[in-house]
Amino acid sequence: xxxxxxxxxxxxxxxxxxxxxxxxxxxxxxxxxxxxxxxxxxxxxxxxxxxxxxxxxxxxxxxxxxxxxxxxxxxxxxxxxxxxxxxxxxxxxxxxxxxxxxxxxxxxxxxxxxxxxxxxxxxxxxxxxxxxxxxxxxxxxxxxxxxxxxxxxxxxxxxxxxxxxxxxxxxxxxxxxxxxxxxxxxxxxxxxxxxxxxxxxxxxxxxxxxxxxxxxxxxxxxxxxxxxxxxxxxxxxxxxxxxxxxxxxxxxxxxxxxxxxxxxxxxxxxxxxxxxxxxxxxxxxxxxxxxxxxxxxxxxxxxxxxxxxxxxxxxxxxxxxxxxxxxxxxxxxxxxxxxxxxxxxxxxxxx
Amino acid sequence: xxxxxxxxxxxxxxxxxxxxxxxxxxxxxxxxxxxxxxxxxxxxxxxxxxxxxxxxxxxxxxxxxxxxxxxxxxxxxxxxxxxxxxxxxxxxxxxxxxxxxxxxxxxxxxxxxxxxxxxxxxxxxxxxxxxxxxxxxxxxxxxxxxxxxxxxxxxxxxxxxxxxxxxxxxxxxxxxxxxxxxxxxxxxxxxxxxxxxxxxxxxxxxxxxxxxxxxxxxxxxxxxxxxxxxxxxxxxxxxxxxxxxxxxxxxxxxxxxxxxxxxxxxxxxxxxxxxxxxxxxxxxxxxxxxxxxxxxxxxxxxxxxxxxxxxxxxxxxxxxxxxxxxxxxxxxxxxxxxxxxxxxxxxxxxxxxxxxxxxxxxxxxxxxxxxxxxxxxxxxxxxxxxxxxxxxxxxxxxxxxxxxxxxxxxxxxxxxxxxxxxxxxxxxxxxxxxxxxxxxxxxxxxxxxxxxxxxxxxxxxxxxxxxxxxxxxxxxxx
Numbered sequence: 001x002x003x004x005x006x007x008x009x010x011x012x013x014x015x016x017x018x019x020x021x022x023x024x025x026x027x028x029x030x031x032x033x034x035x036x037x038x039x040x041x042x043x044x045x046x047x048x049x050x051x052x053x054x055x056x057x058x059x060x061x062x063x064x065x066x067x068x069x070x071x072x073x074x075x076x077x078x079x080x081x082x083x084x085x086x087x088x089x090x091x092x093x094x095x096x097x098x099x100x101x102x103x104x105x106x107x108x109x110x111x112x113x114x115x116x117x118x119x120x121x122x123x124x125x126x127x128x129x130x131x132x133x134x135x136x137x138x139x140x141x142x143x144x145x146x147x148x149x150x151x152x153x154x155x156x157x158x159x160x161x162x163x164x165x166x167x168x169x170x171x172x173x174x175x176x177x178x179x180x181x182x183x184x185x186x187x188x189x190x191x192x193x194x195x196x197x198x199x200x201x202x203x204x205x206x207x208x209x210x211x212x213x214x215x216x217x218x219x220x221x222x223x224x225x226x227x228x229x230x231x232x233x234x235x236x237x238x239x240x241x242x243x244x245x246x247x248x249x250x251x252x253x254x255x256x257x258x259x260x261x262x263x264x265x266x267x268x269x270x271x272x273x274x275x276x277x278x279x280x281x282x283x284x285x286x287x288x289x290x291x292x293x294x295x296x297x298x299x300x301x302x303x304x305x306x307x308x309x310x311x312x313x314x315x316x317x318x319x320x321x322x323x324x325x326x327x328x329x330x331x332x333x334x335x336x337x338x339x340x341x342x343x344x345x346x347x348x349x350x351x
Numbered sequence: 352x353x354x355x356x357x358x359x360x361x362x363x364x365x366x367x368x369x370x371x372x373x374x375x376x377x378x379x380x381x382x383x384x385x386x387x388x389x390x391x392x393x394x395x396x397x398x399x400x401x402x403x404x405x406x407x408x409x410x411x412x413x414x415x416x417x418x419x420x421x422x423x424x425x426x427x428x429x430x431x432x433x434x435x436x437x438x439x440x441x442x443x444x445x446x447x448x449x450x451x452x453x454x455x456x457x458x459x460x461x462x463x464x465x466x467x468x469x470x471x472x473x474x475x476x477x478x479x480x481x482x483x484x485x486x487x488x489x490x491x492x493x494x495x496x497x498x499x500x501x502x503x504x505x506x507x508x509x510x511x512x513x514x515x516x517x518x519x520x521x522x523x524x525x526x527x528x529x530x531x532x533x534x535x536x537x538x539x540x541x542x543x544x545x546x547x548x549x550x551x552x553x554x555x556x557x558x559x560x561x562x563x564x565x566x567x568x569x570x571x572x573x574x575x576x577x578x579x580x581x582x583x584x585x586x587x588x589x590x591x592x593x594x595x596x597x598x599x600x601x602x603x604x605x606x607x608x609x610x611x612x613x614x615x616x617x618x619x620x621x622x623x624x625x626x627x628x629x630x631x632x633x634x635x636x637x638x639x640x641x642x643x644x645x646x647x648x649x650x651x652x653x654x655x656x657x658x659x660x661x662x663x664x665x666x667x668x669x670x671x672x673x674x675x676x677x678x679x680x681x682x683x684x685x686x687x688x689x690x691x692x693x694x695x696x697x698x699x700x701x702x703x704x705x706x707x708x709x710x711x712x713x714x715x716x717x718x719x720x721x722x723x724x725x726x727x728x729x730x731x732x733x734x735x736x737x738x739x740x741x742x743x744x745x746x747x748x749x750x751x752x753x754x755x756x757x758x759x760x761x762x763x764x765x766x767x768x769x770x771x772x773x774x775x776x777x778x779x780x781x782x783x784x785x786x787x788x789x790x791x792x793x794x795x796x797x798x799x800x801x802x803x804x805x806x807x808x809x810x811x812x813x814x815x816x817x818x819x820x821x822x823x824x825x826x827x828x829x
Contacts, residue, residue, distance in 0.1 A: 133437075139439045153764075
């Protein structure tokens with residue numbers, strides 16, 4: 001098995017260690033794994049082709065993980081969906097999980113919660129193996145499934161009361177407030193609710209116990225823009241409190257930008273990178289050429305895409321800094337202009 | 352620390368309460384009736400003033416316990432999804448609920464039995480086994496259905512039942528055996544309820560010809576269903592896939608009736624001749640084994656009318672699955688509706704109703720196999736009456752069963768209990784009537800057969816008219 005998982009598991013997103021790592025990167029002989037071509041490292045968003053150091057055991061103790069996945073493999077028949085995936089989420093983060101349809105986002109979330117059997121690997125929530133989570137840990141977890149098809153015969157109020165009974169913490173005031181603001185009729189049967197209303201209910205139910213880790217599987221897919229905005233406000237309010245970790249998968253990238261989420265990209269069965277949005281936007285940019293154009297067949301590490309049409313050309317670069325771009329442009333006698341890309345455009349290029 | 356554990360304890364008992372309330376919320380009327388029945392049963396000795404009436408109380412209690420176990424298990428199945436297992440203390444709370452149910456459903460009758468000098472230990476063990484079996488049936492364990500053959504067989508052979516009772520009553524090991532079997536059953540149910548799996552695609556819920564091993568594709572279910580079951584499922588899928596390809600090819604060639612055939616294949620993927628033959632082979636094998644076992648029993652065959660009514664009932668009960676499934680398939684029918692592009696939505700309803708008629712042939716073949724095999728138990732002079740009368744009765748039962756499906760085509764939700772009761776009655780009565788009359792004389796058989804068929808035909812006709820009165824709804828059932 002890949003020896004890096006343990007290390008990655010410890011390091012992903014650990015701010016306090018990034019600095020340390022970056023200072024010491026050059027001192028060790030192990031090469032960083034660039035994520036996609038030359039994007040940031042999946043471990044700590046450090047530049048590509050840098051080196052990584054091994055950390056000692058004290059590191060793990062100092063960076064408590066809400067979720068830690070090591071070497072997770074999940075197959076459906078002959079199809080491998082998650083391929084020795086490693087991922088670690090420190091507490092206090094909002095992470096947007098991006099990935100194309102069928103990339104395995106829902107499967108990853110379900111495996112992380114122990115709701116789907118896995119073939120290999122180790123999953124821990126708050127340091128506890130997911131297969132044997134004690135009640136105290138379960139109290140700290142909230143989950144919104146992608147499709148809500150449970151308990152169609154229950155009335156909304158019955159459903160919420162049923163779940164409230166299991167939790168030591170249950171914010172009834174917030175539940176009632178959200179039911180009103182989101183216009184979910186508590187007297188209706190779940191089977192009579194629209195898909196959007198069911199999704200609202202699932203979100204209310206998931207955040208009512210004030211969880212420390214909230215996993216939301218495409219929670220806004222069926223919500224109207226108004227409710228989506230309200231949901232994001234609620235989410236931001238939750239995540240402002242210390243120690244709260246939120247993972248949500250979505251295709252609506254503007255929501256991730258609004259929530260100021262870190263971005264994790266799931267592709268080919270692995271988390272390709274996980275880093276904050278400004279870092280990602282710095283690394284993945286569009287370079288427009290003026291004066292002269294590079295040859296159409298020009299290839300170089302760090303150039304994700306080369307587009308040449310109607311007498312103009314641009315590159316999408318990943319991890320190439322300004323100096324490197326300028327050096328390349330100089331070879332063709334061209335001038336360049338760097339353009340920031342929206343997260344959606346980045347996702348289209350890298351996803 | 353102490354406060355935290357107190358809060359957790361309190362939330363645990365709240366959870367137990369919530370789980371206890373679930374069956375009341377799901378089946379309020381059924382639960383109220385059962386409670387009344389239970390109270391009535393317990394009041395029997397007081398009302399009658401006879402201690403012997405306690406036996407009646409125990410019988411009522413056993414009846415209520417059975418239904419309560421089945422209904423509660425149906426609710427637990429709907430709640431025990433993988434998602435529920437991340438509710439804090441869910442498993443412990445559910446186990447506690449089982450324990451509490453056991454306390455009053457098992458210990459109370461045992462105490463009553465003890466008070467009037469009946470074997471208390473055996474009563475408690477018997478109730479435990481009955482409760483475990485009913486929970487297993489309600490939770491949808493396929494093999495649990497076979498357990499109900501035991502009381503059916505004991506009803507058929509009352510002498511043997513009496514002897515068995517005497518043996519059990521005097522045996523000190525019998526209660527232990529009952530409890531051990533109950534423990535094995537409950538463990539299997541628990542494992543099924545707590546299983547974490549990815550599920551698997553199914554052919555169609557409407558398939559009354561499939562052996563329903565469809566949820567058995569992943570590793571966890573492989574263990575539960577077994578390799579033979581999976582092999583059968585694979586074979587069924589293969590055959591139905593081939594039949595579906597054939598129907599599509601016929602549709603492309605614009606052969607007459609191909610659209611109806613395709614719709615039929617969507618609704619009942621195994622209702623093609625290979626699938627029907629496969630099902631008949633399995634039915635014959637299973638019943639053949641059962642009859643071989645019965646051949647070793649003393650006391651001769653059961654009353655012929657009873658056997659006929661059972662066959663009619665089994666034939667009609669197949670339509671319960673069809674009823675449930677036509678409702679579940681409603682949303683998926685949208686695609687078929689647009690693809691087939693009928694003249695109107697009403698025309699599509701008529702096409703569905705016509706397609707459902709395709710369920711009559713396999714049902715009749717199923718009844719014919721049962722009748723032919725069961726007829727071997729009876730003297731030659733009774734066989735013709737059983738087969739002839741049985742076939743007519745089974746046809747009437749099938750017509751009535753399909754009629755029920757059509758009448759409920761527009762239902763908001765599956766009417767499981769109502770459907771089971773109505774189908775059981777509609778299935779058993781015409782078959783036993785026809786066979787009973789045919790035994791007296793062929794003429795009487797013919798007259799009763801015609802009357803029964805006319806009645807069933809009229810019911811079916813009425814149901815068909817009712818079903819085709821308005822366009823089919825595409826809403827998912829509640």
